[in-house]
Amino acid sequence: MTMKKDYEDIPGTFVFDADRARVGYHLNQFCISLGKAAGRDAFKADPEGYLARYPMSEEQKQAVRDRDWNRMLELGGNIYYTSKLAAFDGINFQNLAGLMTGMGVEPYREMMLNGGRSIEGNRYKSEWEEE
Amino acid sequence: MARITAGVGCSHVPAIGIAMDTGKTEEEYWKPVFAGFEKSREWMAKAKPDVIFLVYNDHCTAFDSSIIPTFALGCAPEFQPADEGWGPRPVPVVKNHPVLASHIAQSLILDEFDITIMNEMEVDHGLTVPLSVMYGQPEEWPALVIPLAVNVVMYPAPTGNRCYQLGKAIRRAVESFDEDLNVVIFGTGGMSHQLQYKRAGLINPEWDQAFLDRLTSDPVGLSQMPHVEYLREAGSEGVEMVMWHVMRGALDDDVTEVHRHYHVPASNTAVGHIILENKV
Numbered sequence: 531m532t533m534k535k536d537y538e539d540i541p542g543t544f545v546f547d548a549d550r551a552r553v554g555y556h557l558n559q560f561c562i563s564l565g566k567a568a569g570r571d572a573f574k575a576d577p578e579g580y581l582a583r584y585p586m587s588e589e590q591k592q593a594v595r596d597r598d599w600n601r602m603l604e605l606g607g608n609i610y611y612t613s614k615l616a617a618f619d620g621i622n623f624q625n626l627a628g629l630m631t632g633m634g635v636e637p638y639r640e641m642m643l644n645g646g647r648s649i650e651g652n653r654y655k656s657e658w659e660e661e
Numbered sequence: 662m663a664r665i666t667a668g669v670g671c672s673h674v675p676a677i678g679i680a681m682d683t684g685k686t687e688e689e690y691w692k693p694v695f696a697g698f699e700k701s702r703e704w705m706a707k708a709k710p711d712v713i714f715l716v717y718n719d720h721c722t723a724f725d726s727s728i729i730p731t732f733a734l735g736c737a738p739e740f741q742p743a744d745e746g747w748g749p750r751p752v753p754v755v756k757n758h759p760v761l762a763s764h765i766a767q768s769l770i771l772d773e774f775d776i777t778i779m780n781e782m783e784v785d786h787g788l789t790v791p792l793s794v795m796y797g798q799p800e801e802w803p804a805l806v807i808p809l810a811v812n813v814v815m816y817p818a819p820t821g822n823r824c825y826q827l828g829k830a831i832r833r834a835v836e837s838f839d840e841d842l843n844v845v846i847f848g849t850g851g852m853s854h855q856l857q858y859k860r861a862g863l864i865n866p867e868w869d870q871a872f873l874d875r876l877t878s879d880p881v882g883l884s885q886m887p888h889v890e891y892l893r894e895a896g897s898e899g900v901e902m903v904m905w906h907v908m909r910g911a912l913d914d915d916v917t918e919v920h921r922h923y924h925v926p927a928s929n930t931a932v933g934h935i936i937l938e939n940k941v
Contacts, residue, residue, distance in 0.1 A: 536889045537816075542860030543897050547816040555726055562725045565746045600858060609857035609898075610721045610814055617746035623676070624928045627861035638862060642926040646853075646864025653893050 541658040542631075546608040554606020560584040560594070561611035564618045573618065599630050663761065663835045663842035667708060668908040668916070669701075670876065670935040671794065673717060673849045675786040676928035678750055681793050694932055697922030698794045704920060704936055705795050710804045710845035712758050714765075714831060715788055716907045717849045719810045720745070722785035730777035731819050732827065734769070735784075735808035736762045743783035752789050752798075758805040761838055765807065768834035774827055776809075784808060791849045794934075804845075813850065813901045817888055821906045825884035828910020835911075848908030850901030852923075852933035853894070863896040864931050869923065872902065873935055877918050880909045898930075913939045 537545045544550065551558075560581065563569035573580040581591055593601035597619065602612050609626075616626045628638030641647060651657045680691045722743045724730065740755040766778050788808055796803060809831075812818060819827075828846070835844050852869040855861050872895075875883040884906045891900040922934040 536887075537892050540860070540893050540897075542858050543855065543892070544858055545816050545892060545897060546814065551726060551729075551815050558721075558726045562721050565722065566744060570746075603858055608721075608814065611726075613856075614721075614746045622928075623856060627856060627929050630858055631861050632859065641862055642864075642929065645866070645925055646929075646931070647855075647860065647862040649863065649865040649868070649894060652860055652863060 539655050541652060541655045544603050550606050550608070552606070554608060556584045556586045557590045557594070557602065557605060557607050558611040560586065561607070561614045564614040570618055599626060603630075663712075663838040663840055663844055665714070665832055665835050665844045665846055665911050666939055667845045668912045668937045669791070669795065669845060669847045670905045670908060670933065670937075671791045671847060671849050672851055672927070672930060672932045672934065673787045673790040674927045674930045674932065675745070675790065677932070678786050678790040678793055681798065682751055693924050694927050695794070697924060697932075697934060700920050701795055701922070701934065701936060702797055708845060709843065711842045712761060712844045713792075713804045713806045714809065714835070714844055714846045714911070715791065715806050715849070716809045716811060716847060716904045717787035717791070718813045718901060718904065720785050720787055721814060723779070723782045723810065729812050729815050730810070731812045732774065733777040733779050733782075733810040734762065734766050735779050735782050735810070736766055737780050737782060740782055740784040740788075740808060742789055743785045745785050750786065750789055752793060753801050755784055755788065755792070755802060755806045755808070757807060758842075761835075761840070761842070762807045764838050765831065765834040768837060769830055772830045772833060774830050779810070782808070787849060791847055809907070811904050811907070813903065816900075818900050818903050820888070821884040821886050821903050824903050824906035825880070825910035828907040828912075831907070832911040846908045846911045848905035850904050851895070851899055852902065852931040853896050853899045854930035855896030856898050856929055860896070862929060864925050865894055865896070866923070866925060866931065868894045869931055869933055873921060873923070873933060876905065876909055876935060877916055877937065880906075880914070884910070909937070912937055915940055
């Protein structure tokens with residue numbers, strides 16, 4: 531029997547469940563290693579060599595090379611992990627959100643100052659045209 | 662006998678810690694965030710807890726994907742602030758009451774909460790930011806701190822009901838400890854926020870305020886809320902708020918709300934804060 535996932539109709543959201551954690555395991559372990567200075571130094575010195583230490587899929591590696599933040603999430607990445615790669619690049623949480631939403635950094639910051647994204651129209655995928 | 666006298670609910674946004682550490686608290690953006698904690702610091706000075714039982718979540722700092730305990734209790738003598746990718750926070754070392762922590766560990770397991778025991782652990786912003794907003798920037802933290810790390814990063818987090826029942830078990834554990842100690846329990850995280858993907862930036866102030874209201878008026882009903890409601894209404898990272906039920910469960914059924922603070926935004930997040938006291 532398949533477990534029903536009652537959260538899959540939420541738009542623009544990946545719920546990092548056990549299935550996603552399994553698929554994204556090596557990608558996330560790579561990202562979290564950048565939380566420590568030794569990992570950051572090694573990745574800086576030899577990006578490809580460092581990536582090769584983690585048995586990720588080629589798609590996952592390419593998403594890292596491209597800094598394609600949404601693609602990483604689609605391939606099992608989780609924001610608390612990918613944010614370490616962002617921090618490595620000097621990108622903080624808010625600016626990372628600006629990139630993932632496609633809004634850009636300044637318009638996103640402006641939206642947050644004005645109270646954030648409203649819940650209205652953002653509860654169900656059926657409310658979003660594109661999904 | 663040790664007693665839990667009050668509970669604190671509090672967001673733990675990392676940017677709040679960075680603002681304090683880099684001297685930005687007087688900037689226009691941050692002023693209203695910190696103004697709401699002035700009364701809290703006065704309250705802490707009067708409440709003078711000997712021990713803070715601090716429920717928080719680790720953000721892949723002590724636990725990466727290789728080991729994911731649902732509940733992990735800090736039993737080490739002390740806990741160093743961790744490097745989370747931008748260097749460790751310049752805050753005091755967190756000191757435990759290890760004898761009480763060991764007592765709680767034993768009591769909880771015999772009470773059928775099969776927690777993980779941490780004899781070595783670094784602590785991240787999830788634990789240190791609530792201490793910073795409640796105490797400011799002292800040389801040493803004025804209270805001993807027992808950390809309880811709850812998994813809310815990988816779905817599913819423990820249910821609200823499980824957290825609420827754990828709070829009751831923590832209370833039983835504390836009250837069976839002989840030393841005369843004033844214990845305040847913190848539940849941290851939230852409020853509404855989504856950090857990831859295309860719906861990032863979600864904020865739901867009506868939902869957040871109703872959550873704060875029901876903590877006092879309907880804690881049992883609130884603890885029954887299914888995860889999908891947090892995820893949908895308060896954002897994917899809003900599910901952190903299950904940790905507030907541990908705090909609430911450890912208090913009396915009937916409590917007094919003595920302070921509340923709510924502000925949008927701090928970075929991507931709605932800042933929520935409440936202080937609840939047991940009626941003596």
